[in-house]
Amino acid sequence: MHKVVRPFVMGALAAAVSATMCAGVSAEEKKELAAGEIKTVFPVGPMYDPDFDFAITALPTLLNKFDDDSSTSWTRITAVYGSTGNKNIGLGNDWYFGGNKFNFKNYLGYTDINFTEQDYFYKQGLQDVDTVMKSANGSFAYQILDNVYAGVSWDINQNEIQRKSGGDFKALANNLPDNDVTNYGFYLNYDDRNHKMMPTEGMFLEANLWKVKREATGGADSYCVNTDTCFPLPAAQSPNQTYRYETVKLDGRYYKPLSEMTTFASRLSVLYNTDEAPNTAANLSRVAQGFSREVLGRGAVAVEGQYRHWFNSKWGVVGGLSLAKALDANDSDKDGMYYAGTLGLRYMLVPESNLALRVDLTQSNQEEEGTLLYFRVGESF
Secondary structure (H helix, E strand, O other): OHHHHHHHHHHHHHHHHHHHHHHHHHHHHHOOOOOOOEEEEOOEEEEEEOOOEEEEEEOOEEEEOOOOOOOOEEEEEEEEEEOOOOEEEEEEEEEEEOOOOEEEEEEEEEEEEEEEEEEOOOOOEEEEEEEEEEEEEEEEEEEEEOOEEEEEEEEEEEEEEOOOOOOOOOOHHHOOOEEEEEEEEEEEEEEOOOOOOOOOOEEEEEEEEEEEEEEEEOOOOEEEEEOOEEEEOOHHHOOOOEEEEEEEEEEEEEEEEEEOOEEEEEEEEEEEEOOOOOOOOEEHHHOOOOOOOOOEEEEEEEEEEEEEEEOOOOEEEEEEEEEEEEEEEOOHHHOOEEEEEEEEEEEEEEHHHOEEEEEEEEEEOOOOOOEEEEEEEOOOO
């Protein structure tokens, strides 16, 4: 628990200072624009994130409306620099045009980050890894029914591990491969929620069916007993391979109002990769809140439930439970069910936009990163 005290205090300070910044962005996005009208906002301020720690964030945003019958579109630059030295720069957009018949989402990003990942080579637990990531993901879809969009989607990532100097053969960074991953395929989205950031009623379903090519290079091709004695890995066990497989990614959410101030929210997340994928292709953090990269598998599945209650127009609380499991876990000792309990506070920043600050403390049965803290704007799902 002591590991989250400092982040909690720092996060609270950052959230308090940056609340006005977040509120300003939401208020602008809520306003209805006329066709051809353009507005810009340039919020900048501090924030807290578990990966970035204290950080300075800039979010210059352009809002526009392509035609009278389409929703407001946005284009945004994201720039983050953390006290840990981690940094991110990104360009994203969410455009509606053709009378809302067409939707184009895309994100281009560059991230230089240090994170923890499970050491599956020498079984040393979680290790620090410095990674440079370049990414491009998005979708282009057509409205086929009310609230239903179908089209194509893509997710392209280049992950380059920064090797540790000094010849430490047990350092995870010196054993992990670099990965170039290309996902492309079919996209389907259904969304009739009453609000995207703070939904209290409705349903959301998103499905991606992808063909995947993963090229892994630069990883360890031998297992060492000491600095002088190493044994070549069999070809089938070498991390340096090209994998071709299929992925099914599902995200289904349902929101049921129990009263005017209370909502029960539920979510099912599935990340399924076919047998040709490596058994390190997924981790529990990709399917649910409350988990880190500690548990690896070929895929992952999770079910979440949250009870959300507002005491008044400003303050609310959340209690929840997440159940998650790695599919074909790469470590037999971690081939089990994992749970994470959530206790959270909510503070309404902009009532007219339903924009609230989320502060969640989670406790799971992971061995090394059981306690996690989240400071975000909007709900976890």
